Amino acid sequence: MSGRRPVVSLRRINAIALNTFTELTRLKVFYFLLLFALLLIGSSALMARITFQQELQVLKDVALGAMSIFASLLAILATARLLPQDVEDRTIYTILAKPVERFEYLAGKLGGVLLLLALSVLLMSVVFFVVLFLRQQTLLAETARQMTGLPSAEAADAQANIRHAGVTTTLVLAIVIIYCKAALLASLTLFISTFATTNIFTIVTTVFVYFIGHLQGTAREYWLQNAGSTVGRRLFLGAIALFFPDLQLFNVVDDVAAGAVVPVTLFAKTAGLGVAYTAIYLLFAWAVFYRKEL
Amino acid sequence: MRLGAVVIAVVLFGATKLPLEHQLDAAHRRLGLRAVEFNLDLREQIGQLGFIAALSGFRAIVADMLFIEAHAAWEQTDWARVLLLFREVTTLQPREVLFWDMAAWHMAWNASTAAVNDRSQPRETLRIKAQREYFALGKDFLERGIRNNPDRPQLYEALARLYRDKYRDHERASEWFAKAAAVPGAMSYDRRFAAYELSYCEGREQQAYERLRALYDEGEKERLPTLLKRLKFLEEQLNIPPDQRIPEVVR
Incomplete structure (x- = not known):
């Protein structure tokens, strides 16, 4: 009955992920960030009220922006501390001394962060949708009162405009994209932390990659169009295009908030790219961590 | 290795x-x-804060902050700052039609009125010149907004209103109301407004009559007071035979 141990066990990954998630939820910084995000999303309604004719727009921009900032921050800060903390606490030796593969350890750690991100994004989304829905209902009632006596078609047009600017299913897809971007950043941070020497180095490097990632699209297009007169410039642009993720693709959220019509297939492709990046960076992290001296 | x-x-x-x-x-x-490209032109247009915001993927939220700042500048009637801030806002968030609309409204309606009533400028010619410059700024915002959002009817409609109310150019106003009406999601009155504006254009009376009559024939919901008034006016102008005229409006 001595069956071979599976190369990758989902059960072990789940155990590590749940343990990581529990550890992360005990951190004060998590509650501080989450509280700050929830306050910002909640207060977006107040901020929106001072903007004439722009209420729902500003509310969506501020809330989605806050979700994006806090999800990204949380992804980077929570992941950057995982490996150094485990080394410092020496728990990594206890775990890896057991029949746990290094890939399982990394996947579990990332899984824990992804669970934390899912919970945070879910909480922020609930607050956001409640605030947006309440404000939308108030505006609909105000508009109905103001348009009493006008032709019904015009009143219906005005109400339809408010509904279009309010709660829509596209917003849910936009939030999924925010989550995918945060997951990508978490995986990238994990990859960097496998060869980083300190926590600070990981955070700073990931922040740099984050900024470069927003310029990657421009560099890539210049490179693909054979722009750049010198060999050095072409090599530089090529390196940026090949090494870094195009994070601008995930900023489709800004246009969704602005009311642009974005096809579901585009959301699916962007989310797919996010998942692919997350998986690939995890594999890269494993490749570095595989035989690393601890 | x-x-x-x-x-x-x-x-x-x-x-x-x-x-x-x-x-x-x-x-x-x-x-x-x-619609936002990262280059030195953008850096010059939106300033350091905006550029960093765009780089970090938070351009929408920074655009909103600048919009609120523009609102404060408007309350202080600091028109130069309103213009500057709206240029930054629309550069950062070109897909938001309300930003273009508000920018144009502030320039063509508010700033232009302030300019023409500016008592610190004793020469009327210069006041009118400043007023027209603000009209042109409003028109420029709307035209650029339409180029960035060709699929949204609101800005076509705003440009039509600008031609109608500020330039008194009914032909152009009719043209832009018609363009707005042709875009999916347009307000139901855009088609009517295009016909109303045409009815004020000398030499276009026959075309305006045909359009208004077609609207009238669509049924009760289109038979609004302005439509009936303009139709009656055109019947007189074009000497439409009595049997083809619409019934007198019962008041």
Whole structure:
């Protein structure tokens, strides 16, 4: 009955992920960030009220922006501390001394962060949708009162405009994209932390990659169009295009908030790219961590 | 050695993902989702804060902050600052039609009125010149807004109102109301307004009559007071035979 141990066990990954998630939820910084995000999303309604004719727009921009900032921050800060903390606490030796593969350890750690991100994004989304829905209902009632006596078609047009600017299913897809971007950043941070020497180095490097990632699209297009007169410039642009993720693709959220019509297939492709990046960076992290001296 | 292998793997992955990203980017551009390009022109237009915001992917939220700042500048009637801030706001968030609309409204309606009533300028000619410059700024915002959002009817409609109310150019107003009406999601009155404006254009009476009559024949919901009034006016102008005229309006 001595069956071979599976190369990758989902059960072990789940155990590590749940343990990581529990550890992360005990951190004060998590509650501080989450509280700050929830306050910002909640207060977006107040901020929106001072903007004439722009209420729902500003509310969506501020809330989605806050979700994006806090999800990204949380992804980077929570992941950057995982490996150094485990080394410092020496728990990594206890775990890896057991029949746990290094890939399982990394996947579990990332899984824990992804669970934390899912919970945070879910909480922020609930607050956001409640605030947006309440404000939308108030505006609909105000508009109905103001348009009493006008032709019904015009009143219906005005109400339809408010509904279009309010709660829509596209917003849910936009939030999924925010989550995918945060997951990508978490995986990238994990990859960097496998060869980083300190926590600070990981955070700073990931922040740099984050900024470069927003310029990657421009560099890539210049490179693909054979722009750049010198060999050095072409090599530089090529390196940026090949090494870094195009994070601008995930900023489709800004246009969704602005009311642009974005096809579901585009959301699916962007989310797919996010998942692919997350998986690939995890594999890269494993490749570095595989035989690393601890 | 292992790090070298990882670098090679990263490059290989880069080469694989490059066409996918390029395709996705092309799809974004086709939909007008990548209206903000990162270059030195943008840096000069939006300033350091805006540029960093755009770089970090938070351009929408910074655009809102600048919009609120523009609102404060409007309350202080600091028109130069309102213009500057709205240029930054619309550059950062070109897909938001209300930003273009508000920018044009502040320039063509508020700033222009302030300019023509500016008692610190004793020469009326210069006051009128300043007023017209603000009209032109409003028109420019709307035209650029339409180029960035050709699929949204609101800005076509705003440009039509600008031609109607500020330039008193009924022909252009009619043309832009008609363009607004042709865009999916347009307000139901755009088609009517296009016909009303045409009815004020000398030499276009017959065309205006046909359009208004067609609207009238659509039924009760289109038979609004202005439509009946303009139709009656055109019947007189064009000497329409009595049996083809619409019934007298019962008051």
